[in-house]
Amino acid sequence: MSVIKVAILGFGTVGEGVYRTIQSHAQELEGVLGKRVEVAAVLIRNKHKKRNINEDVLVTADFNEILSLPQLDVIVEAIVNKEPTFTFLKQAIQRGCHIITANKEMFAHHGNELLELAKHHNVSVGYEATVAGGIPVIQTLRQLLNVNRVHHVQGILNGTSNFILTEMREKKQSFVDALSLAQAKGFAEADPTNDVEGFDAFYKTMILSRIAFGEEPNWEDVEREGITSITSELIEAAERLGLRFKHIASISKKGDQIKASVRPVLVGKSHPFYSIEGVENAVNVYTDLVGSITLQGPGAGMFPTASAAIEDLVYVCQNKLTKKYFTKTPAIHLRDKKEHEDELWIIQGLTKDYNNPLITWITQSSAETAIIRTNTELIKQLISEQNIKCCFQILGEFEIESNDKEVTLAAI
Amino acid sequence: MSVIKVAILGFGTVGEGVYRTIQSHAQELEGVLGKRVEVAAVLIRNKHKKRNINEDVLVTADFNEILSLPQLDVIVEAIVNKEPTFTFLKQAIQRGCHIITANKEMFAHHGNELLELAKHHNVSVGYEATVAGGIPVIQTLRQLLNVNRVHHVQGILNGTSNFILTEMREKKQSFVDALSLAQAKGFAEADPTNDVEGFDAFYKTMILSRIAFGEEPNWEDVEREGITSITSELIEAAERLGLRFKHIASISKKGDQIKASVRPVLVGKSHPFYSIEGVENAVNVYTDLVGSITLQGPGAGMFPTASAAIEDLVYVCQNKLTKKYFTKTPAIHLRDKKEHEDELWIIQGLTKDYNNPLITWITQSSAETAIIRTNTELIKQLISEQNIKCCFQILGEFEIESNDKEVTLAAI
Numbered sequence: 001m002s003v004i005k006v007a008i009l010g011f012g013t014v015g016e017g018v019y020r021t022i023q024s025h026a027q028e029l030e031g032v033l034g035k036r037v038e039v040a041a042v043l044i045r046n047k048h049k050k051r052n053i054n055e056d057v058l059v060t061a062d063f064n065e066i067l068s069l070p071q072l073d074v075i076v077e078a079i080v081n082k083e084p085t086f087t088f089l090k091q092a093i094q095r096g097c098h099i100i101t102a103n104k105e106m107f108a109h110h111g112n113e114l115l116e117l118a119k120h121h122n123v124s125v126g127y128e129a130t131v132a133g134g135i136p137v138i139q140t141l142r143q144l145l146n147v148n149r150v151h152h153v154q155g156i157l158n159g160t161s162n163f164i165l166t167e168m169r170e171k172k173q174s175f176v177d178a179l180s181l182a183q184a185k186g187f188a189e190a191d192p193t194n195d196v197e198g199f200d201a202f203y204k205t206m207i208l209s210r211i212a213f214g215e216e217p218n219w220e221d222v223e224r225e226g227i228t229s230i231t232s233e234l235i236e237a238a239e240r241l242g243l244r245f246k247h248i249a250s251i252s253k254k255g256d257q258i259k260a261s262v263r264p265v266l267v268g269k270s271h272p273f274y275s276i277e278g279v280e281n282a283v284n285v286y287t288d289l290v291g292s293i294t295l296q297g298p299g300a301g302m303f304p305t306a307s308a309a310i311e312d313l314v315y316v317c318q319n320k321l322t323k324k325y326f327t328k329t330p331a332i333h334l335r336d337k338k339e340h341e342d343e344l345w346i347i348q349g350l351t352k353d354y355n356n357p358l359i360t361w362i363t364q365s366s367a368e369t370a371i372i373r374t375n376t377e378l379i380k381q382l383i384s385e386q387n388i389k390c391c392f393q394i395l396g397e398f399e400i401e402s403n404d405k406e407v408t409l410a411a412i
Numbered sequence: 413m414s415v416i417k418v419a420i421l422g423f424g425t426v427g428e429g430v431y432r433t434i435q436s437h438a439q440e441l442e443g444v445l446g447k448r449v450e451v452a453a454v455l456i457r458n459k460h461k462k463r464n465i466n467e468d469v470l471v472t473a474d475f476n477e478i479l480s481l482p483q484l485d486v487i488v489e490a491i492v493n494k495e496p497t498f499t500f501l502k503q504a505i506q507r508g509c510h511i512i513t514a515n516k517e518m519f520a521h522h523g524n525e526l527l528e529l530a531k532h533h534n535v536s537v538g539y540e541a542t543v544a545g546g547i548p549v550i551q552t553l554r555q556l557l558n559v560n561r562v563h564h565v566q567g568i569l570n571g572t573s574n575f576i577l578t579e580m581r582e583k584k585q586s587f588v589d590a591l592s593l594a595q596a597k598g599f600a601e602a603d604p605t606n607d608v609e610g611f612d613a614f615y616k617t618m619i620l621s622r623i624a625f626g627e628e629p630n631w632e633d634v635e636r637e638g639i640t641s642i643t644s645e646l647i648e649a650a651e652r653l654g655l656r657f658k659h660i661a662s663i664s665k666k667g668d669q670i671k672a673s674v675r676p677v678l679v680g681k682s683h684p685f686y687s688i689e690g691v692e693n694a695v696n697v698y699t700d701l702v703g704s705i706t707l708q709g710p711g712a713g714m715f716p717t718a719s720a721a722i723e724d725l726v727y728v729c730q731n732k733l734t735k736k737y738f739t740k741t742p743a744i745h746l747r748d749k750k751e752h753e754d755e756l757w758i759i760q761g762l763t764k765d766y767n768n769p770l771i772t773w774i775t776q777s778s779a780e781t782a783i784i785r786t787n788t789e790l791i792k793q794l795i796s797e798q799n800i801k802c803c804f805q806i807l808g809e810f811e812i813e814s815n816d817k818e819v820t821l822a823a824i
Contacts, residue, residue: 021701025559032558134702136555143548146444146726147437147719272708275687289433289719290546293709296684297702307559307701314558 004033004317005071007041009063009088011051014078014102014129015042017306019053025310033317041066043079043088063088067095074316076309077101078129086110093117093125098316100309102129108203111210124319126312131204132157132281134304135297136311141211141285148287150212152252157204159279159299160188160195161227161247165264166277169235169244175228187279187300197226198247198262205249205262212251212285217258225263229390237369238266238346243394246273266346266394342373349389350382416445416729417483419453419509421475421500423463426490426514426541427454429718431465437722445729453478455491455500475500479507486728488721489513490541498522505529505537510728512721514541520615523622536731538724543616544569544693546716547709548723553623553697560699562624564664569616571691571711572600572607573639573659577676578689581647581656587640599691599712609638610659610674617661617674624663624697629670637675641802649781650678650758655806658685678758678806754785761801762794 006022008015022029022037029037041058043066044051053059060066063084066075075092077100079085085106089099090113099118101107107114107130118125128138132155144150156162160182167178179196182188194200202224209216227247235245243266251260267274272294276282281299286292298304342360348368352361360373371394382388418434420427434441434449441449453470455478456463465471472478475496478487487504489512491497497518501511502525511530513519519526519542530537540550544567556562568574572594579590591608594600606612614636621628639659647657655678663672679686684706688694693711698704710716754772760780764773772785783806794800 021559025561025701028559028561135705136552139555140548140552143551143723144719147433147440147722149437149440269687275681287719289437289715291710291713291716293547293707295705295707297705301703303701304703307556307699310559311555 002035003071004035004037004073005040005069006037006074006076006313007043007066007069007072008039009043009066009075009077009085010079011042011044011053012078012080013302014305014309015076016051017302018076018078018309021303021306021310029310029314032314035317037313037317040069040072063091067091072097074098074100074313076313077103077106078305078309079103080105082106082109086114089114090117093121093123096121096123098123098126100126100129100312100316102127102305102309104130104200104203104207108206111207124316126309126316127207128312129305129308131155131207132283132295132297133159133299133301134307135281135283135295135299136308137208137283137295138211139311140293140295141208144285144287144290144293145212148289150253151286151288152250153208153212153283153285154248154250154273155201155205155208155283156246156273156276156281157208157249157283157299158195158198158201158247159281160192161198161201162276162281163187163279164196165227165230165235165245165247168230168232169239170277172232172236174232175230196228198224201247201249201262205251205260208249208283209251209258209260213253213258215258217251217260221260223261223263227264230264234346234348234369234390234392241346241363241371243268243346244274245392246271246276248273248395264392266392268394271395342375344371344373344394345379345391346371346394347382347388347391349387354386414447415483416447416449416485417452417481418449418486418488418725419455419478419481419484420451421455421478421487421489421497422491423454423456423465424490424492425714426717426721427488428463429714430488430490430721433715433718433722441722441726444726447729449725449729452481452484475503479503484509486510486512486725488725489515489518490721491515492517494518494521498526501526502529505533505535508533508535510535510538512538512541512724512728514539514717514721516542516612516615516619520618523619536728538721538728539619540724541717541720543567543619544695544707544709545571545711545713546719547693547695547707547711548720549620549695549707550623551723552705552707553620556697556699556702556705557624560701562665563698563700564662565620565624565695565697566660566662566685567613567617567620567695568658568685568688568693569620569661569695569711570607570610570613570659571693572604573610573613574688574693575599575691576608577639577642577647577657577659580642580644581651582689584644584648586644587642608640610636613659613661613674617663617672620661620695621663621670621672625665625670627670629663629672633672635673635675639676642676646758646760646781646802646804653758653775653783655680655758656686657804658683658688660685660807676804678804680806683807754787756783756785756806757791757803758783758806759794759800759803761799766798 008018019039022039039057043063044061047061075097107127114125131137163182164178167173188195206216230245245264246267247264249262272284273282282296284294347370358374358378362371362373364370420430431451434451451469459473487509497515519539526537543549575594576590579585600607618628642657657676658679659676661674684696685694694708696706759782770786770790774783774785776782
């Protein structure tokens, strides 16, 4: 076999990016693989739409036509939704094709089944493009994990939300205006629910959890909150305290339990995500040997995502992707906080006369907004009992300027 | 062979870190490699010094004793200086051992010869630990390079210099005081020349250049400047303009030529290195597909560096390290500046009455310090002809607060 035959499922931003990159980087690919990479087929939905695809490529809306090609080595899947994608990929694996996917929703739901099936058929599954676009997060985590034990992973995994939060802070815009701008720029879909309600970040978080810890939490135990409740007033109040809102996914393991959340939090300037702005993504990994490593880069876009998919293409063709099924990692305890240690929270709607010995009032930045130190349990109780408008945790060090008192928190 | 036998050359910070990690992570290593990893020997200088090494390990000052061991699979080298290290490693390769090194000076000088020799003897050379300690820069670059073409690489590669610059700015200390503190904290050697004069960063830059571009510039053409000329007054003047001094290595390819420099520059808040503080290292890679990716983490230290060496150990034992000799990459042109395009410079000692149509005066932040826009050629001429005290280039966007005029520069 002197040619590697590839089929691309979907010809949206990512699919087209993969197609164009295989053309433009043909020489590099041949240099690395010792074989020519050729796009044999593209699966599309609407046969009548005009596309810039070479005439010798099979362009079809019927997946069976692709499956019946005499030679087919790799399928790059860049569609949305779980079905019929999952069914297609199972069929492709059964035919003996390597699989590369950029579809986080499908992979979060069915990744384990696909990996199991691929193992059985002795092919590989690449999914670098499902998390953080062009940033090689998955391979880097795998490399670190050869030796290191992961303590926690946190990430800004949704560029759209980060763009909206940045616009709201920098340009003092409302959520609605910032969202419209994101839509106009092509960062957000017409229906932005997946991005702004945290579903997209949630799926990516579950995929990261499997890599970092070999397993994932029960999905229903994961706190998932989007950015729709964040007002420009809140952002301004935070700004005055030197804090910024970031939509952060975090995963850690305590004992035998994986804890994960995807939610807006406030970060101080010492936090590795304080300067991650606009559509950028970032992932921070804390391990026992290396300590804290942060990777930052474009989390989406035609060529960054295509690059991730094609890095996978190289690995599956070189047979270098670890075929190892996810294995559970032991829990490690690194500078762990005590179970009920207090955290800092910014809170709106709690009256100062509310008296509880477990709450320390740190500062009141406006008539309504206060910073308190307390534990998560009490916060849950307050939200259910009191007239709390909103409440967000603060991560990282920050300095309260009003009274020059430094509040230091480990950046977990 | 059910055991992998390792010899460690040197038992300083890195050597001891490797030794202790092989003990503490024995289970992980056996899990990944399917074989037990055993330290068979440690090369030391002073036989009488007390060390915490198991009794069944050969501890010797005579390298020949190590070479004569009946089984020896991998040598991890963590000494300083080029010789006798280079000679030792050549002998080890000839004996059929894989080599892992953390010695940037030796590898910058003799890396090509070692890789050539290793290829001939069908063994691998790992050198992840030579650049940026625990940050997996080299593997990440290699991964990106499977498909991407690199436009430029820049890095904060010397944690000691970055620590000193951070201390000087944050605590308003002099260079001498900040250096003393770095020495007291163990970040700087008694003779700090290698760090503060930029030699350490220079060697790392040459190694990065080979990976990114397959070749390196003539060493004598590389501008290498340390941080000793930076005064706290300069740092304060820069701070007032929203700029920070960083010691930055940069490498790019124009036409057939590699251009590299290692020098202090000023960066604005949009530059990816603006928030890299203390002993942290960071590497930013700009490629044609992915765009800009930044990796940040601990650039030195016992366990981060040991982790890098042991990741290499896993790769050489799995035979996964690319044995490919460095190949020259084609030059690419990405948003390239014109040959003599103007840059922003902060300059001290140029009198405002100096008239040259090629200089635009942007602002004068103090009696002496000014920001001008001009090209590199003219800067060289000014330095040779005028009474210039110092002159540093400014990278990244920044805003001049005095007149609210935004100066935008591509962060190259």
